[in-house]
Amino acid sequence: MSSPDAPTVRRAQDRLLLLAAIFGVLGVGGGAFGAHALEGRLTAGALATFETAIRYQLVHALALLALAGVAQLRPRVAVRAGMVFAAGVVLFSGSLYLFVFTGVGLFAAVTPIGGVCFLLGWGVLGWSTVRAGRSGPAAGPGDSS
Numbered sequence: 678m679s680s681p682d683a684p685t686v687r688r689a690q691d692r693l694l695l696l697a698a699i700f701g702v703l704g705v706g707g708g709a710f711g712a713h714a715l716e717g718r719l720t721a722g723a724l725a726t727f728e729t730a731i732r733y734q735l736v737h738a739l740a741l742l743a744l745a746g747v748a749q750l751r752p753r754v755a756v757r758a759g760m761v762f763a764a765g766v767v768l769f770s771g772s773l774y775l776f777v778f779t780g781v782g783l784f785a786a787v788t789p790i791g792g793v794c795f796l797l798g799w800g801v802l803g804w805s806t807v808r809a810g811r812s813g814p815a816a817g818p819g820d821s822s
């Protein structure tokens with residue numbers, strides 16, 4: 678299998694870096710907002726829920742940043758995992774933010790779907806690595822998916 682061409686790699690890296698930047702800036706800003714504006718306005722449980730949403734968002738912003746590096750060798754795998762991580766952030770963290778600010782339990786019911794997206798994203802990375810290892814060195818540095 679041949680190496681991915683430079684424009685393909687660049688597009689993959691650009692997408693992943695943009696998502697990492699968006700989730701990162703919103704996560705840091707949200708964390709500061711939570712620490713300074715929400716303390717005393719939310720119950721301890723609601724504040725803990727908000728902090729969980731921020732934590733998962735920031736962890737996956739960093740994962741997206743790392744995937745931009747992975748895209749150099751495996752752009753399709755990196756983008757697939759990144760899109761599933763992005764869906765996870767929107768569904769998991771987004772539903773928790775909505776639940777904290779509205780108190781509507783239906784939003785919290787969506788949270789596990791986001792958690793499954795996180796698991797699937799990590800699974801995509803793991804499975805693609807196993808598949809690449811089985812195909813041996815003859816497959817080259819491109820995607821084996």
